[in-house]
Amino acid sequence: MRHIDEFSRPEEYISPFDAHFRRLIRSHLEESVMPVRRRFDEDWKEHRLIEPAFDRLMAGLGIQRALFPVEYGGWGLARSDYVFRMGYMLCEELGRADTGMAVAVAVTFWPLLTILVEPYVNERLIAEFAPMFCNADHAVFAANAMTEPQGGSDIENLGLLGGRTIRTTARLEGDRWVINGHKLWPTNSGGVAKLFGVPCTTKPGSSDPADFAFIFVPADTPGVTQGGPYEKAGMAADKNGDIWFEDVRVPSWYRAHGPGRDAEAFYQLIPFGQVMSCAFLTGAMMNLYERLVEFVNTHTFAGRPLKEHDAVAAVIGRIAGDIDICRILGHEAAMIGDRRNKPYGRPLASEQVVGRVRNIKDFISDTAIRCFETAMDVLGAYGADRQWDIEKHWRDIKIVQLWMGGKQLCQMEAARYFFDCETL
């Protein structure tokens, strides 16, 4: 039987550290997450099981330090040429175990990328926030609070709307930003995050990128209120809720970069988010393969092992083939990100990168959903049984298709890029 590591990926893209880190993370997850993940759904509110698992992963293994420079006790990953690919590896392994945990970890990095990755580096803010993550002996989370009650897609649709629908406002008063607004759904909200990255506007209704601001807000700042977590179809390890900002005051230098550059730094989060979404999906698909292998070897149809029945073999062969193709595509998406500084690459905030990466994520999420649905039907009366893990992944990954502006925005961005559409 093949091993999951044999699913294709362009080997020349892979970091020399990949094998070592992958082994480390995989064995950690196999020991401390995979044996308990079936109980995560019931733990969605309390996180009694999930929180200690995060502590071991984020603080124990030190993953929450990964992006920060070595001088602060970090691993310096944000400065690496491999930041996308190493992120992919980490998120793929996490996705194999539990995509809810994967997103909670990845989103902790997400807002910080706006100040850590060249060419958008803010040393003063790094020095300010690094200790929060690097010196902690328990898991510390950040959140990227984009979505608002009237809609998340429009805020991410920066290319067309330029931030004009954002209702969360930032007003400069002396040396403080005063923030007011209501966000909902961010990963690691619901009382989890210690730090928020908040996209907001300095001039409501404006689509001028100079009026877009990305401001960091520590969760314990007066005026910040968080609601409890929502109950969802899956992704129990990720808490999502409401956040209200009422006259929240933070130092003026908590703004990531300033007029114009904030919008660019924020826009580059889109490819990061989409590439890591691909990694969650291919990770989950690799686990799907592992579980499916077991089922088709131990169950029969017409008196033969399922895998030896020609018609069933065609179905499961397609599933494994799709996983193989998606993995290649996911790594290509990561590589598009890591080419950002190369003469032959494109900046992350460019339409080319956003359009192509959104397109790949759209393709992989559709394919993943199809594979999981088919696999559940291969298992028949066992398909809906949590003991086989496939149904849990299916519930979890559905949101990967829906988040970050939804499927339709992916299609529109792809059309914009490939056809030069001007009005979509």
Next chain:
Amino acid sequence: MARDLDRLFMVARSQTGQVGAEVTDLLRQWVNREVVSVRMEYRKEYGKLFEQRWRSLATDLSIARLTMSESRGGFGWNKAGDAAGLARAAWEIGRADVSLGLLAAGTWIVHLLGGDTPCLEASPVSGGAEGAPKASFVLPGPGMSGESDPLFSGRAVRARAVRTKTGYELSGRLLRPLWAGAVADVHVIVCALDDEPCIAFVRAGAEGLARGPALSTTGLNACTNADLTLERVPVGSGDILVGADKVRMLFSWIHLLASGVCAGAAADFFDLLADWADSRTIKGGVPLKDNPLCASVLAESAQEIALARILVHDLADVVASAGAPEEGSAERAFVYACTIGRRILAGLIHALNRGMELMGSAGYAKEWYVEKHWRDIKNVQSSLSGVGAGVPEAMDAARFFYGSSPR
């Protein structure tokens, strides 16, 4: 907005009778009052309210009476020809909750197939005219490596019956019902008697019957499932229906009524999606339903649900035709039922997937109820897939249409 779902998702007039309409109206009012208009409360207090609603269906509406014979005080919808009326009723209850619909359908099927079996007569839950036993169904499905089971069209029959002086004894290990194994009053189990397929009706408290721990499943959370192990469970001679055609009819009824229930749930999903589409704006103020791309996705979702309803009633005609004395009618109904049932469920899952795409995170939140329909319908689809994602049904169709003998 109050939508006339019957006008939107039409059924040919020829397929609905006057009696059916009265029952449907009654059920519709009950569903709207007891579940649809209080969805939030129903969801929050699900464990408690589900049982209340089930009791109300069973006793206030005497749901089981529909398929009981008139001589036993029922409505007498106990013939294949009553399939269309039952499909409509399933659709209505499905709008409320797939689990409620499946339990109602299960009761009907038990009475349709086993109406005169002593097991049901003696059962306290079905003793009175109101008796609505919760039923679970163990159908032939995947076999286990290392075991050699008799086959029913390639599917393994993992329970065996042997004759005794007074009747039969039934044995089988870790049998997986479609749903409701942990909560059923009656287990309807396809078993093999000298390699001949048959259906056994086993009461939940029967000696030698053990239920495994409750399973956590994708959906159908009120129809908690559990594996069944039977060690020489005594079954009366009247509690076994012998013959492949009986099993084929069991498959046919399950496909018809489960897809009817799921189509009803999808119609409720439509209602929720339409509410969302009425109020949501994108692109800084364009109503979502007026955006051409979103409109096309909304359309696709509604088209699938509309088609599903039409197919449910076509399938009812097929099941009705199985009552004909003509040889092979049960086999034909079985092939068509599996084919159409699969097509309906695939279409519904597609409809829900597409609709959920437009609801962003709201569709994923339990608060909106759409994700429940999505999980429930997927659960039904996988359970009815038997094994191999439709391969057994494809083999049946190849046999039926081409005379193939796939091995």
